[in-house]
Amino acid sequence: MTRAVTLMRDQQQYGEQRDGHPWGITALGADLVSLQQYDVSISLKLPRTPENLAAGNFMLDLALLSPPQSSMMGANTSTSLIAHSRRPAILTYTSPLMDTAHTLARMPLYLIGWQREAETLHVPMFENIEFARGWRNVPGSLRLEIQSREQMQVYDVEVRFLAKFSGLRWLMYRWRLLSFFTFTSMFWSVSMITSTIVWLLLSQYWGSRVEGDRRMKSEKTEDGDTPIKEEYDEASIKNEDDAARQEEIEQTTNIAPLNNETEEAESIRAIRYDSDSGRGTAFDGYNILGAQRRRSHMSDLPES
Template sequence: MGLITMILMMPFEMMRGYFVQPVLDRMQHTYDDYRNRTTQGVISASEVMIKLAILALAAAVIIWMAVFMYIAFYYTYLPIIAHTRPVHMQFKPCDEIIGPCSFPQAHVLLTKKQQLLMVGQPYRISININMPESEQNLRLGMFMVCAEMRDKGNQMRNHACRSTMLHYRSDLARTISTLVMSPLIIFGFKEEIQQIAVEVFSSYEDDQENPVTDVFVEIQSKQIQFYSVTLHITAHFSGLRYIMFHWPILSASIGIGVNLFFIMTISLLSWYHWYWTNSVWMEQTRENLRQRSEESRRKRAELISRSIEEKIFPDDEEISILEEKPIQRSIDDDSDIEEFESGWSESTEIKSIETTSN
């Protein structure tokens, strides 16, 4: 009766309280749940993107570090393959006859610095002479080419002389070659010239304390004719340097791969030390290991104490005897106490009787 009266008197309040409000609450709960899940999804996606970006950045840094380390090692370990210097020959002219009156010679400055050649690296040192196929050079025959290696203090460190001559060709071969190459010779595309390469030092190694900075070149012939002279210093590679120079792609792949391996190993160990030592999983593992070690230590102590007891008390009879001795001792102690108390009371009574008699 009361419920019907309330419905009749407040229909809108009852409808709002029993129908509208629950529906609104349900819709609000559904909306909040969907918004929370959406927010969590957005946060998860953003976290994944941030982690991927960090991973890509770390991978790029590691790769560039490996490449930079190999390039630095390449240019530090591998010297410059060749050095070329022009040789400006000088001689003393003659007044009476045409031609030089002294041997052509020259001073070649390799470097103004302390050192040019790498210590411990063998070098081939050769002198190239461009000579025309003139009649005078053909009649010249053999001649000597000498070189002196000097340090910054103008002290001679090495000296060598080598003989050489023009490459021989017969008159018929020269005539045929001239006829065939005549159009190129006429228009200046080719010259009747020979380049003579004289290897003065086949395996020269520089001294670390007294490095070579100057070279003195001399051609021991007064009748020689030449266009130009050049000095060539070429590194003679062997071992790892030979592989790095002649197979650069293979050596670069292996070197960068090795650098990546070591950098990745160091990075993983650093990450393990920084992350896993502070994680909950590691703490739990440590706690479990500690509990296991304590339990094993406790069991070991129990076993040791049990073995000691068995050695001290081998029979049950001896244990029973030892258990009875304290009881007997306690009984004896009680009897002694009673005897002492009775004696004390008797002495007290005697003293009181003496006092009354006086």
């Protein structure tokens, strides 16, 4: 951050004409922040006039002032001093012979206006200065004064605040493109990995719940006492009655049944079993029809 300072002089004091030291005040705005280190320096552009050369060492007085407070009437009150520094400065000395040779060598540049007989001084005023937390501790303006025994002539004055970053701030400020691609890739990778992990956990959780519901439904179906409706047709009931009568006759007469009769009884028992297992299907009618045919065939055989 750079701020230009406009210098002025106190021309009158107690009604008398006198030359004071040049000074100037400029506002800093809201560019400075607390808990951040700064290097503060002054860039001073001076012409190489006899007065400036004769001044020798001169002093630069820099004061950092707090923001003004507002009173009940809305007018600004006085400010308080936050930091103060005084540093010496001097123009570079050159002998008359070297000064003449330097001027002759740069004469073409002076004639076309590309250079001027001036020198720029860079004077450090604060190193690693840090402001405490709170808006009252951050400077809102500065005051610069050039103190010399001679009347100084000045082309331009600038006060520079250089923020000293460290750690991640320094990396992002010095290597902007590399930091952009690196941190963007890291953010994308972390987002994808996190989304994948969350998706896997949710899928496993919901999958286990669905599997548990299916298992509970199957257990309820197996353990349920749902009555099964049994249907009997008239033919199967009649065959069962005939088989029961035949068994009673055999038991009362104690006559061993013939082979055909034994086969008929066994077929009737098989019909009963098949009618229970295959009831409602095509096998039911088929078994009954076969039993009737065997009975009619046995009745047609001559008695021995």
